[in-house]
Amino acid sequence: MTSVLRPHAEDQFADELVILAKTDDRPRPPGWRLSPWAVTTYVLGDGGQITPKYIGPRRIVEVAVATLATDRALLLLGVPGTAKTWLSEHLAAAISGDSTLLVQGTAGTAEEAVRYGWNYARLLSEGPSHGALTPSPIMRAMAEGRLARVEELTRMPSDVQDALITVLSEKTLPIPELGEEVQAAKGFNVIATANDRDRGVNDLSSALRRRFNTVVLPVPATTEEEVGIVARRVAQLGRSLELPETVTGLEEIRRVVTVFRELRAGVTSDGRTKVKSPSGTLSTAEAISVVTNGIVLAAHFGDGVLRPADVAGGILGAVVQDPVSDRVVWQEYLETVVRDRDDWRDFYRACRDAG
């Protein structure tokens, strides 16, 4: 096992990429390592040697791949924890064989991260020159004809976002200091991710928005699907974090997922009772972290079996984000829904004890 905490997608699944590249005889767009069809297979899996990376509607992946093949930029939108970054990493790995050309959008992201910067020591000694130039990931992607990734696009200040407009429409990045420009090689494109909930923080200008095709990643459609995702990721995380072995019943995962889904949808799974939704997102990613957290608790402080008490605290923390209104929502849910379920007795008690 490698000592890296989290290997890149193209390293972790290198063998799968090789298999696909070998069997892939369909036409590949210029600069692509695989054909669009093979990229789709890589992401969704084929039920055999290729494991599924993204579990969700096929059409989402197809639209995303088709978008990248039309040289339009791709914007993945969704509430936190809907695998936006995950999907963008795997798309980049499959198409360019490289998911590392990454710009992380933050409130402090500067224009240098999108265009280029300077090595000031050399700039002072040599003046503007190629050697003094520090290219941004976007610039490198353009020169090499690869995919660049922009994470959390809407967290960037608007002026930095706008630096992308020329890149995306003209496919060129001028360097006035050298009197040159970098023209994008075939195969260059941008995958950006943005958070639905943050709309309005630094909302995209319509000029920039026009250059993206937007794909909204949904929350998992059915309980079974979500239980599958959570179970799979919890197992993966457990392996890579080398957590002690615990007995993780699917029952407990299903319960966490059910609670999250019911609160998120505002209606119980049997469709009989309406419940209020709390302010938190209650994404699949949060369900995964609640279960992982519970496993750690069970392994180090419990008897090695994941029990309701181990997840109750985590659920409470995920649901109650606003101390006043969310607590009311949670209490209402606990008393009107959880309490009446016969096989949820332990869980009800654990939640009551947790607060």
Added chain:
Amino acid sequence: MPAEIAAGASSGPGAPVPEVPVPGSSVPPGSSVPRLSVLGVRHHGPGSARAVRDELNRIRPDLVLVEGPPEADGLVALAADPGMRPPVALLAYVPGEPSRAAFWPFAEFSPEWQAIAYAARAGVEARFCDLPAAHGLALDADPVRRDPIGELARAAGYDDPERWWEDLVEHRGEAGTLDVVAEAMRAVREGHVAEGVEARREAYMRRTLRKAAREGFARIAVVCGAWHLPALSPPALSLPTLSLPALSPPGGRARGSGLPAGSGPDAPDGPRRLPSPAEDDRLLRGLPKVRIEMTWVPWTHGRLAAGAGYGAGVAAPGWYEHLFTAPDRPVERWLARAAAILREEDLPVSSAHVIEAVRLAEGLAALRGRPLAGLSEVTEAVRAVLCGGDELPVELVQRRMVVGERLGRVPDATPMVPLRRDLRDEQRRLRMKPEAMSGEHDLDLRRPLDLGRSRLLHRLALLDVPWGTPRRARSKGTFKESWSLEWRPELDVALVEAAVWGITVEAAATARVRNLAGGAGLPELSALVERCLLAHLPDALPYVLGRIEDRAALDGEVRHLMGALPALVRARRYGDVRGTEGLAGVTESMLARICAGLSPALTGLDEDAARQMAALMDGVHTAAGLMGSGRWLATLTGISGRDDLPGLLDGRIVRILFDAEALGDDVAARMARSMSPGNPPARSAAWMEGFLSGGGLLLVHDPRLLATVDAWLTGLSPEAFVDVLPLLRRTFGAFPAPERRMIGGRVRSGAAPRPGSPGGDEGADYDDGLAAGAVRTVRDILGRGTGGRP
């Protein structure tokens, strides 16, 4: 089998469908052998429709047979009427039995409609060849819907049959597809033996064919579901050419079966034998029958999409219509139209968007290996490019374009729709004549006849057929209603439009209420409950109540609940019909929600908002009184302890509690506190306004109250008095003049006692002993029991 092959049955473009002699027909000697073309289609498939149109123009039949009830043969001619505009439906119904009815919808892009339209254009006869609706409705058997398309699609590796059919047929629309479909259907039906209703339908179709052949038609075209095709025509061998002489009957009675002697079941590789006329007759003998009537009714794309009890419903009528009517470039035209619709809603969509959307749709189609972008690709493009991933505008496009809002029309000459017939029956039963002159009617709801009339008028109002208008606002719960009735010609049109909702007035009104309730907010829903009760629609009520329950659970705005409650409570009091039990539960839970949320809702209100809230509180108070719930007063008592309420509401709450004798502390103390100089004068005046609003009479009759007010007023300093005078005037100005005069008289006469000596001078004249009996009776009537003050 060579006798069956017509000369022109080559597989070249434009000449796809082999013509064969009518099976089992006996032709009068000397006349020519009639030619039969069976066009197997998918119901409501635009590609099929186009293929049928082209094919009919090519073979020019002199008789068109269409799958549908033959009772409608007399109605076919109406299809050519300029007033007829699809989508329309043929309706068969059993008079007097609203639940027994069947619809055959037709849209512009239905192959059947195109066949009928061809017949009208070419001046040839069109007939329907399916089992008569009289039998169909009598058999009352749910027709078993087969899914031959689904079987074929699965065989082709598609999980979605619609898409497979679209890829193969609808998107190509080339000549020759009908032929391919026919061949495929034969393969699917291999070994299938029709049974039950299906066998009878096909037997009837064959019988109609034979009859048409006997009548001497030369070229007959049949347009039917692809599934039935093999049952109507024996398979064609793919021999390209065959000389005509081979068509002469092999001799003897062979012509009677339409099949050569050698092709019985025992023939080694022979095709499946078609049943003989005698076998068909045996199948069709002794079928049950009911008396039915038929007419055309207008239809909508929405109902076409929903299926609405019709098995072959289509998911996207708007898209199909587009495919059928767009001359070329369907994807580009569709996306440009979508952009236009989004622009109407002020969404910024440029031509560049449309270009990118087209590219994405095509890229996606290529990725999925489809010949042309279909609805799902186009929808993805609309979502990802035109709408920026936002679902709301996508739904708009879905509603306006994919389903479409088209409403069909039928000409005036159409036979009466059953709804109108039902209305006529009702009018007869209730002895009401539709007259153009307006007339006034007073209804006494205690009489069954008048009650029926009232219900009918309310139901018609729900159907947007306003025959009667209520003459003045009636107070609820009374037994008198007053209407003015006027039958205007528009109402006939409105009635035809309302026919989509149902066959009887009651069923239609019920369906309409459910439709209205679908998108309504709380206030509309509670108004709807009242209308349901007035119109006596017990079947619609539970649905509406369910919707209210859902809405109330999610609505965080207490004011909405407060606005909705009074109407519900009035309705509950008004009706003793079925469904009122559910109503009680709903009102109780709504009141509970109001009580829980009232206190926070009273914070931070400006003057207008406070005034609205006061009106709402009055409404809820009356309602709570009718419900006999103590929860409301308890809540108000709790709130009355707060000192941050707007003056108006504070005064109002104190007054409500004072009237209900539920005020915890002394009203004089409350008033003095609220009126004391520590408060700004405006708040004091607002408090007084709230306290006194709506009832000057109490001031006249409750000397204690009058004295309290009087003491406060006379105790004001001259400056403060001038300050509050305009506000007081506003309060007192709202009282009716006689009340003001009486209050003035009371004050002038000095009758008002000082606070602290309740009862006043009036008490002196009473003999409590004498009055006791009357007081007790009055209290019983008021429902206050016998305790408390005498």
